[in-house]
Every structure is written in C-alpha cells, then in structure tokens.
Amino acid sequence: MRRKIKWIFTLIAILLFLFVGDKLPGEPLSSRAMVVGFGIDLEGDSSVKISAQILNAASASETSGQTTQVVTATSSTISGAMSRIGEKSGSTVALTHCNVVFLCQKLAKSRQFYSILNYLITNDYLSENAYLFAVDGKAEDFMTSATAFGGNLSLYIQKAVGMHGEYVDLPIKTLRDVLVSYHSLGQTNWIPVLKKEPLTPEQSESGQSPSDEQSVFTANSLYVLKKNVFLAEYGEAGARALNLAKNEVKKGVVESVGDHGEKIVCLITGKKAKFSYDLEKKTVDLALSINAIVKEIVDYSSDDAYVDRTQMTDEEVKRAQSQIADEVEAFFVDLRQKDADIFGVLDGFYSKYGKQTAALTIGDINLKVNVDLKVSKV
Amino acid sequence: MNYLTKTQLAVIVFFIPLVFKMANLPGLLYAECGADGYVALGLVTAVEFLQLFLVLFVVKMGGLGAIFERYGRVAYLLLSLPLYFVMGTKSVVFFSEVYFYVCDYLVYNVPALPIVTVSLLVVFYLATKGVKAVGRVFELSVWLLPLIVLFGLLFGKVNLSWQYLTPVLEDGGLRALAGVDKYLLYAFDFSPLLFFKIEEKKNVRVVLSAILCVGAVMFCYVLLVASYGRATFLISDAFAHLASFNVVISEIGSLDWPSALLWITTAVGNVSLKFSAMGEGFRYMKIRREVGLLLLTVLIGVLVLFVFSGYREILALVLSPVRYVVVGIEIVVPVVLLALLGNKNKQKKVVYAT
Numbered sequence: 001m002r003r004k005i006k007w008i009f010t011l012i013a014i015l016l017f018l019f020v021g022d023k024l025p026g027e028p029l030s031s032r033a034m035v036v037g038f039g040i041d042l043e044g045d046s047s048v049k050i051s052a053q054i055l056n057a058a059s060a061s062e063t064s065g066q067t068t069q070v071v072t073a074t075s076s077t078i079s080g081a082m083s084r085i086g087e088k089s090g091s092t093v094a095l096t097h098c099n100v101v102f103l104c105q106k107l108a109k110s111r112q113f114y115s116i117l118n119y120l121i122t123n124d125y126l127s128e129n130a131y132l133f134a135v136d137g138k139a140e141d142f143m144t145s146a147t148a149f150g151g152n153l154s155l156y157i158q159k160a161v162g163m164h165g166e167y168v169d170l171p172i173k174t175l176r177d178v179l180v181s182y183h184s185l186g187q188t189n190w191i192p193v194l195k196k197e198p199l200t201p202e203q204s205e206s207g208q209s210p211s212d213e214q215s216v217f218t219a220n221s222l223y224v225l226k227k228n229v230f231l232a233e234y235g236e237a238g239a240r241a242l243n244l245a246k247n248e249v250k251k252g253v254v255e256s257v258g259d260h261g262e263k264i265v266c267l268i269t270g271k272k273a274k275f276s277y278d279l280e281k282k283t284v285d286l287a288l289s290i291n292a293i294v295k296e297i298v299d300y301s302s303d304d305a306y307v308d309r310t311q312m313t314d315e316e317v318k319r320a321q322s323q324i325a326d327e328v329e330a331f332f333v334d335l336r337q338k339d340a341d342i343f344g345v346l347d348g349f350y351s352k353y354g355k356q357t358a359a360l361t362i363g364d365i366n367l368k369v370n371v372d373l374k375v376s377k378v
Numbered sequence: 379m380n381y382l383t384k385t386q387l388a389v390i391v392f393f394i395p396l397v398f399k400m401a402n403l404p405g406l407l408y409a410e411c412g413a414d415g416y417v418a419l420g421l422v423t424a425v426e427f428l429q430l431f432l433v434l435f436v437v438k439m440g441g442l443g444a445i446f447e448r449y450g451r452v453a454y455l456l457l458s459l460p461l462y463f464v465m466g467t468k469s470v471v472f473f474s475e476v477y478f479y480v481c482d483y484l485v486y487n488v489p490a491l492p493i494v495t496v497s498l499l500v501v502f503y504l505a506t507k508g509v510k511a512v513g514r515v516f517e518l519s520v521w522l523l524p525l526i527v528l529f530g531l532l533f534g535k536v537n538l539s540w541q542y543l544t545p546v547l548e549d550g551g552l553r554a555l556a557g558v559d560k561y562l563l564y565a566f567d568f569s570p571l572l573f574f575k576i577e578e579k580k581n582v583r584v585v586l587s588a589i590l591c592v593g594a595v596m597f598c599y600v601l602l603v604a605s606y607g608r609a610t611f612l613i614s615d616a617f618a619h620l621a622s623f624n625v626v627i628s629e630i631g632s633l634d635w636p637s638a639l640l641w642i643t644t645a646v647g648n649v650s651l652k653f654s655a656m657g658e659g660f661r662y663m664k665i666r667r668e669v670g671l672l673l674l675t676v677l678i679g680v681l682v683l684f685v686f687s688g689y690r691e692i693l694a695l696v697l698s699p700v701r702y703v704v705v706g707i708e709i710v711v712p713v714v715l716l717a718l719l720g721n722k723n724k725q726k727k728v729v730y731a732t
Contacts, residue, residue: 005503005506005668009499009502009503009506012499013499016492016495016496016499122612124482124483124615124618128619129535174535174537176537176605176606177537179606179609179612180539180605180606180607180608180609182609183607183608183609183612184607184608185608248537344539344541347539347541347542347607347608348541350545351541351542351543351544351545352544352545353545354545354548355548
C-alpha cells in the first residue's frame with residue numbers, strides 16, 4: 001500500500017506541475033528587470049514619477065552609467081508606475097537588489113511623504129535596509145546624472161555609504177529606521193539630503209567632452225520631519241550633532257581651535273554615547289566618550305607661523321569638549337523649539353519611568369552633554 | 379515500527395512551540411500588550427512544557443492506543459474526537475499562515491490555489507509516511523539553524539534599541555494576560571504526541587530542548603522589538619524579518635533562503651505531525667489511514683481556500699471563543715487519560731497482588 005501511495009503521490013505531483021505549474025513563478029533571470037536604485041518624484045498633487053535604475057534592461061528610455069538604464073513612468077501609485085516600467089522594459093520589475101531609494105525634495109517636504117513611502121516600507125520585496133535619501137532637486141535628474149568616477153548613482157552612493165557610513169558627518173537612514181522613528185513617541189524623523197556638485201570637464205579625470213557633464217555628490221545635510229511635516233534643513237553641523245549622539249557611528253573628524261588660534265583636526269577612532277534620564281529634573285544627560293588622535297594642527301596667524309607639536313594641551317582638549325557639547329545641545333534645543341524629539345528621548349523616559357511620563361513633552365526636557373575626549377598622539 | 383526517537387522528539391519539542399509564535403503572533407501580541415509580550419510569551423511557552431511532560435507521561439503509559447486496548451473503541455472515540463477538533467482547528471489556522479507566508483512574502487503575486495495544493499500534498503505525503511518521517515524532516519531541518527546564525531553574524535545589519543523592551547508588567551501583568559488570553563490558540567500544541575509511540579530513553583535532551591525553546595521564543599521576540607520598536611505591530615512573518623538581510627531574494631544566491639527554508643519546513647512539519655496523529659487515529663475507527671488522510675487533506679484545503687480564505691477570517695477564528703474550547707481540550711484530555719490509565723494500572727496491580 002505504501003508503494004502505491006508513493007506512486008500515486010508522484011503521479012499527482014507530475015500532473016500538478018504539468019497543469020498548474022504555469023501558475024508558479026518560473027521566470028528566468030533574464031526576464032527580470034533588476035532595479036538597483038529607485039527614485040520618486042512628486043508630479044502635481046496626485047501622481048508620482050518613478051525612476052528605476054535597472055541593470056541590463058532590455059529596453060530603456062534614458063541611459064546613465066555604463067551598465068544600467070534609468071526607466072521612468074508616471075502614475076497615481078508606485079505600483080502602477082512600476083507596472084508601466086515593467087511594460088517599458090519588457091521584464092518583471094524586481095526590487096530585490098534595490099538598496100537605495102531617492103525622494104525628490106518636493107516629496108520629502110510634502111505631507112505625502114510617509115503615505116507614499118509606506119508602500120516601499122511594507123513591500124517585502126524591497127529590503128528594509130535600503131538607504132533612503134532626499135535629493136536636492138528631482139530624483140530623476142539625479143539618477144540620470146553621470147557620476148565623475150564611473151558607475152551609476154545608485155551603486156556610487158552604496159559604495160560611498162559603505163566606505164564612509166560610519167563617519168559623523170554623513171547621516172545614514174534606512175527604510176526600517178524611517179518606520180521605527182515614525183512610530184516613536186516623538187514621531188521625529190530625519191532624512192539625509194543628497195546634493196549634486198557638477199564638475200567642469202577640466203576637473204573630471206576621464207577626459208569627457210564639455211557636453212558630458214559629470215557630478216560628484218555630497219550627503220552631509222539632513223531634513224528633519226515630525227510625522228508628515230517638514231520642519232527644517234540642517235547642514236554639516238546638524239549631521240555631526242546627530243551622529244555624535246548615535247552609538248553606531250564611531251568615526252569621523254572633530255575640529256577645534258588651539259590656544260593661539262590654530263586649527264586642530266582630530267580623527268575620531270572610537271565613540272560611545274550613553275543617555276540617562278531624570279524625570280524629577282526633567283533632564284537628559286548625554287555622556288559622550290570619544291577617543292581621537294590629532295591629525296593636523298595648522299596656524300594661519302602669520303605667514304611664517306608653523307606648528308611643531310602633535311599633541312593638544314589640556315586647555316585645547318577642554319575647549320574641544322565644550323565645543324562638541326555646545327554643538328549637540330544647540331541642535332537639540334533648536335529642534336526642541338520646533339517640538340521635535342531628534343534623539344528619541346521621550347522613548348528613553350518612557351522606558352525608564354513608564355506611565356509617569358504620560359504628560360511629559362519634549363518642550364519640558366533639558367539636555368546636558370558631558371564630553372570625555374581622550375586624545376592620543378599620532 | 380513507526381515511532382519517534384528521543385532525538386526526533388527533542389527537535390520537535392524545540393520547534394513546535396516556536397514556529398508559529400514566530401510568524402504573525404509577535405506583531406499581533408505587540409499591538410495588544412506592547413513590550414510585555416515577550417515576558418508573556420516566555421511564560422506561556424514555559425507553562426506549555428507542563429502540558430508536554432504530562433503528555434509524555436501519558437504516552438509512556440501507552441497513550442491513546444492503551445485506551446483502545448483497555449477501554450474499547452467507544453472510550454477511544456470519546457477521547458480522540460475532541461483532539462481531532464483541536465488538531466483540525468489548529469491545522470486550518472497554521473496552514474493558512476504557511477500559505478500567507480508563501481503568497482505574501484516568498485514569491486511574487488501567486489494565487490492561493492497552487493500554493494495550498496502543493497503544500498497540502500506535502501503534508502499528506504508526510505502524514506502517510508508516518509511520524510518517523512515527520513520526525514526525520516524536523517531532524518534534518520535543524521541543521522539550517524547554525525547556518526542562519528552564521529549568516530546573521532557575518533552579514534546581518536541590525537540597529538537595536540534596547541529601550542523599547544521596557545517597562546514591562548507595569549500594570550501588574552494585566553496587559554500581558556490580555557494578550558495571552560487573546561492569542562491562546564497559539565499555545566499548548568503537544569496533544570498530537572498522544573497518538574504516537576516514543577522511544578523509551580531518558581528525557582534529558584527533551585528537557586534541554588524545552589529550556590532552549592523558551593529561550594529562543596523570548597530571544598526572537600526581544601530582537602524583533604529592539605529592531606522595530608513601536609512599529610513591531612506592523613511586522614508579519616517575524617522570523618523572516620529577523621533573518622540576515624530582512625528580504626527574500628527570489629533569485630538563486632540569497633542569504634535569506636536558509637531562514638525561509640527552515641520556517642517553511644518546520645511549519646509544514648508541524649501541520650504534518652497533526653495530520654499524522656489523525657492518521658494514526660483512523661486505524662482505530664475502522665477507516666483506512668490513507669483514505670482518511672486524503673479526505674482530511676481535501677477538507678482542510680476546502681476550509682482554507684473557501685471558508686477561512688483571508689487573514690481577517692483566520693484572525694476571527696483565532697479570536698473566537700473556540701480558542702477556550704481548544705485549549706481546554708488540550709489540557710483536559712491528557713489529564714483524563716492519565717486518570718484512566720493510572721486507574722487501570724492500579725487495578726491491574728491489585729489483580730496481580732492477589
């Protein structure tokens with residue numbers, strides 16, 4: 001009987017694959033449009049233009065880079081636009097290898113920010129670890145730009161993040177981080193902003209003709225949002241203040257002023273940030289422990305000035321500590337005035353004190369930053 | 379002889395309480411009781427093992443087969459039919475989670491019919507092969523665990539915020555109890571073992587496995603909450619999200635495949651174990667096992683495809699008062715079996731003494 005069952009089962013399996021097999025996914029890799037970067041532009045009030053940077057697409061409307069094409073489509077929904085991209089490229093659009101998403105400035109600053117992004121966040125085919133960037137302009141323009149050092153924007157950005165993602169002046173945000181921040185008590189989110197710096201052909205190294213404008217990109221500023229409302233844009237100082245308070249960012253550069261006005265540059269080699277909460281005083285203490293090495297001391301005070309030391313004095317270390325603390329506190333205070341909880345301290349209070357914090361608002365809270373900077377010689 | 383070895387039992391004991399607590403339950407539980415969920419889940423899993431050891435004790439005394447031999451068919455039917463109701467209900471709920479996972483997460487826009495058909499055929503086949511084959515499937519799939527851990531350590535990207543894990547039991551555990559009450563159907567899942575014979579050896583590995591399971595359930599939930607914070611309630615297919623890259627790449631070479639394979643295999647194995655138990659029972663009901671299992675497969679398929687065809691319908695079933703009946707049966711039947719078998723053994727001893 002067992003043998004019969006085995007044969008019956010095998011027969012059923014063969015019949016199923018013959019007659020129902022076409023309902024199972026069986027597309028070859030070549031029929032998939034592998035998206036490596038995804039851009040969203042807000043068009044008018046109720047439609048989006050999607051730009052998909054596709055590896056080896058069969059056909060494409062526009063080109064950029066050597067191995068990818070940017071295909072665009074407009075629709076009222078992201079999935080609708082993706083279907084059109086699929087039609088245009090003659091393939092099934094696959095987001096499984098997409099690790100970077102670009103939002104146009106208009107969308108990042110609009111109230112549709114989260115509702116449009118929600119599709120990507122809840123889409124299981126796009127990695128939650130995909131990086132999110134707002135671009136200073138239109139996503140399509142950025143994605144079709146030629147990068148000065150080869151490759152396409154999506155891969156260029158991933159490479160840059162891979163190399164410099166742990167540096168304090170480069171804010172990095174993933175789709176999952178957006179989701180977590182959006183649902184936090186303070187509902188405060190931030191997105192790094194990508195800016196384009198065109199290079200003249202003389203500046204570029206590959207000998208392009210003047211018509212082939214190439215660009216480099218910087219991502220040292222950020223937009224801060226509360227729920228769906230854009231609050232403010234911050235430059236490099238904001239990015240640094242934000243990252244100094246984050247434990248996962250461990251490298252970067254700190255600049256300070258010497259006893260005689262010298263410029264001192266230190267390289268951060270390790271960093272720890274610890275928040276502690278006091279509900280009675282409504283105070284958050286941020287203890288920042290930073291290890292650094294002196295990289296450079298430059299004296300611009302006179303033509304013949306030079307610096308022959310590679311160590312900082314105690315006063316200079318204190319000054320650097322105070323400067324870091326001031327920078328972080330100023331960033332917090334500025335956003336507190338906008339009712340934004342940039343460091344997620346409301347969740348920290350709730351974690352420690354529970355329901356006692358029900359009436360607590362970000363406006364009630366003070367931040368004290370204590371910096372312990374340990375500087376060693378090169 | 380078709381029986382479970384102690385090694386197979388230890389692996390099954392590890393996976394049975396874990397596998398469906400790591401799918402949709404964490405998100406649902408977080409929505410109900412927030413961070414208290416992982417404490418609640420750990421406690422429930424620990425209590426579940428009381429049921430396991432009761433079941434194992436009854437199995438040692440002969441299980442349901444001994445009831446048939448000593449009390450006859452009517453007693454057997456009276457005790458096994460409620461268990462059929464329990465296993466049938468859980469099969470519908472758990473099997474739905476399997477096909478939701480495949481259709482929503484694993485592959486692109488595939489209709490339910492082929493997935494349900496193919497998966498149920500695997501369940502049917504394993505059930506006809508018997509519990510030893512089901513145990514072997516579990517035994518083989520356990521090797522995927524170190525692979526997942528290794529991939530996670532090498533390539534995983536996590537950003538954990540431990541602050542989301544506290545405060546817990548702030549209101550004395552009322553929220554946690556409410557969560558446990560609501561999703562009670564996911565607990566107490568060891569009654570299928572009553573239908574089988576298990577190798578007689580020491581239970582050290584089983585006890586160790588039970589402890590590991592409680593730890594694993596809590597660990598996975600803690601990781602999930604620390605990763606997703608207050609957004610945990612949005613997360614379905616929790617185990618898949620915890621896996622290395624948090625995305626299934628449907629092309630060859632994805633590092634997420636081990637986790638997908640492990641979950642699918644153990645989930646199908648869990649349902650197969652229930653089918654296999656029901657198949658064992660058919661023998662005593664004068665129903666041919668294969669015929670009974672085929673009818674059962676068709677019935678579950680029809681229920682899943684046409685009656686409880688969507689997430690909302692399944693959730694309604696999980697939240698209905700049926701959950702109290704199911705858990706009640708899971709606890710009461712082994713106790714009754716223990717009493718009956720204990721009583722019969724005592725009577726036998728008296729007879730031998732005189």
